[in-house]
Amino acid sequence: MNHMANRAETRDPLAVTLSVWQAIFLREALDRLFDMRGAWFWLLAEPVLHIGFMIFVWSVIRARAIGGVDIVLWLSIGLLAFFLFRRTAVQVTHAVDSNRPLFAYRQVKPFDPAIARAVLEAFLMSIISAIILLAVALSGRGSLPVDPLRAMLAAFGLWLFGLGYGLFTSVWMRLVPEMKHVFSILMIPLYLISGVIWPLASVPPRYRGLLLLNPITHGLELARLGFVPHYHAAAGVDAGYLYAWALGSVFLGLLLYRRFAMQLVMQ
Amino acid sequence: MILVDDIHKRYRTRHGVGKWVLQGISLSIPRALNVGLIGANGAGKSTLLRIIGGVDHPTKGSVERRCRVSWPMGQGGLEGALTGRLNAKFVCRVHGHQRDIADRLAFVQEFSELGEAFDEPVYTYSSGMRSRLQFALSLAFDFDVYISDEVTAAGDAAFRKKAAAAFKAMADRAGLIMVAHDEGTLRQFCQAAIWIHDGQAHWFDRIGEAFKAYKDTLTK
Numbered sequence: 001m002n003h004m005a006n007r008a009e010t011r012d013p014l015a016v017t018l019s020v021w022q023a024i025f026l027r028e029a030l031d032r033l034f035d036m037r038g039a040w041f042w043l044l045a046e047p048v049l050h051i052g053f054m055i056f057v058w059s060v061i062r063a064r065a066i067g068g069v070d071i072v073l074w075l076s077i078g079l080l081a082f083f084l085f086r087r088t089a090v091q092v093t094h095a096v097d098s099n100r101p102l103f104a105y106r107q108v109k110p111f112d113p114a115i116a117r118a119v120l121e122a123f124l125m126s127i128i129s130a131i132i133l134l135a136v137a138l139s140g141r142g143s144l145p146v147d148p149l150r151a152m153l154a155a156f157g158l159w160l161f162g163l164g165y166g167l168f169t170s171v172w173m174r175l176v177p178e179m180k181h182v183f184s185i186l187m188i189p190l191y192l193i194s195g196v197i198w199p200l201a202s203v204p205p206r207y208r209g210l211l212l213l214n215p216i217t218h219g220l221e222l223a224r225l226g227f228v229p230h231y232h233a234a235a236g237v238d239a240g241y242l243y244a245w246a247l248g249s250v251f252l253g254l255l256l257y258r259r260f261a262m263q264l265v266m267q
Numbered sequence: 268m269i270l271v272d273d274i275h276k277r278y279r280t281r282h283g284v285g286k287w288v289l290q291g292i293s294l295s296i297p298r299a300l301n302v303g304l305i306g307a308n309g310a311g312k313s314t315l316l317r318i319i320g321g322v323d324h325p326t327k328g329s330v331e332r333r334c335r336v337s338w339p340m341g342q343g344g345l346e347g348a349l350t351g352r353l354n355a356k357f358v359c360r361v362h363g364h365q366r367d368i369a370d371r372l373a374f375v376q377e378f379s380e381l382g383e384a385f386d387e388p389v390y391t392y393s394s395g396m397r398s399r400l401q402f403a404l405s406l407a408f409d410f411d412v413y414i415s416d417e418v419t420a421a422g423d424a425a426f427r428k429k430a431a432a433a434f435k436a437m438a439d440r441a442g443l444i445m446v447a448h449d450e451g452t453l454r455q456f457c458q459a460a461i462w463i464h465d466g467q468a469h470w471f472d473r474i475g476e477a478f479k480a481y482k483d484t485l486t487k
Contacts, residue, residue: 010335011363023360027346030353104344106321107361262324 016107024099024108024116032120044128051079051132054197066199067232069224073142075197076132081223082196084125084155085162085216086187091117092166093173093183096264103265110264111257114170118163125159143227151226153239158219160246167253171260195220200234212236215245269296269319269336269412274328276314288314289325290466298334298411301443303457303474305481310463312446313416319444320414334411334442341401341418347390351381351400354389358404371407378433379403380426395422406433412442450478 033040058071066074095113102108136142145151169183191197194216200208211217212234219242221233257264271294278285288311296302296319304312317323319330320339345354355375359368376385379399389397399422405413418434437443438456447453453460453474460477462469464484471477 019363023357101344
């Protein structure tokens with residue numbers, strides 16, 4: 001070990017940050033995949049069961065297609081896109097709390113576990129989505145994306161919004177602990193009003209404008225358009241609107257992290 | 268060289284902000300010197316040490332580290348759900364030792380005497396096993412300056428003896444900034460000293476003079 005002792009200079013900040021990101025990414029990945037017996041199995045089984053149940057519900061009422069898209073594909077894309085947002089948001093929200101002992105090393109900053117978790121979630125959801133959508137395509141009830149760039153644009157926008165939402169909520173939960181309950185309840189109405197399990201087109205146009213204030217809706221409809229270009233998406237769906245929210249929330253989240261970094265880490 | 272520039276610190280309490288613990292401390296601490304921090308209980312020794320180690324942050328002022336400074340020895344964070352080995356891997360990666368990770372892990376496992384428990388989750392460890400792992404982690408890296416706050420390695424007599432020898436070797440090789448309540452320990456390891464009194468820091472090139480100044484205030 002003595003050959004290291006002569007190296008007097010310190011590492012440059014970028015190298016430190018990159019090695020911290022790598023370390024937390026690997027630590028989080030092991031935790032997510034092998035924490036419990038078969039943890040990796042449930043990562044895939046949970047969305048599969050959820051999608052399967054929704055398909056069952058819709059087939060009971062004998063719906064075959066929504067907006068010109070097969071119900072199986074329509075539900076799979078919508079649910080996977082929503083899970084991408086929700087899992088990223090929830091993981092980032094609890095990133096600081098779950099890594100509290102590791103801040104004893106000054107190289108680790110509050111933002112580091114947040115970004116590592118968001119990237120890990122994007123990675124896991126890509127694999128899970130690929131498996132499920134490929135299975136749907138092979139079953140003959142769907143297809144591979146006709147416009148993959150648009151689907152990826154939608155997915156990236158939802159992921160980014162999930163990151164921004166998580167950054168924002170984690171700071172608020174630290175400053176106002178009661179908000180924990182509000183944020184955990186909020187996910188259920190978001191799930192119900194985002195057009196995940198029922199089509200926005202069934203809402204009268206008068207009220208549809210209200211629902212389109214929700215950026216997640218835009219992301220879901222865009223993702224479906226990426227798979228099936230002739231899909232009758234709700235009028236007024238706009239990638240720019242989703243990205244305005246996504247970038248705005250990430251910016252606001254980073255601002256809060258910058259301002260309240262100390263309060264996040266201190267006991 | 269560690270440059271401490273005009274540090275102020277006060278803590279937030281349940282009843283708003285507390286009183287100032289440190290008020291305008293400026294120091295330049297050379298790299299290859301063993302420095303003891305002395306002062307009365309609650310004078311802010313540990314606070315200053317934690318700020319120098321980067322674990323706590325000053326309310327005002329800054330610390331510039333122009334060399335590699337350790338975290339407070341034996342107080343490294345351990346994530347309970349991970350095994351000792353995974354915790355050690357994390358610390359290696361954070362400190363930029365991706366390449367020689369195997370050597371460092373071997374050292375930590377051997378020094379901590381954890382054996383097969385090294386691959387068990389940390390929450391299953393006894394407090395003695397935890398502190399053996401934390402002490403071994405602190406010694407696994409070559410820092411220019413080590414930070415030590417009342418490091419008392421736990422474990423049986425043989426381990427304590429080994430730990431004390433390792434601590435001595437480390438103090439001879441690298442710089443050290445330490446807090447200890449035992450005057451003899453400080454005199455054994457440190458040449459220079461910082462005396463903290465009324466939120467101010469006073470530097471002494473010889474630790475004996477620092478103790479003299481400290482004791483003069485006690486008799487008054």
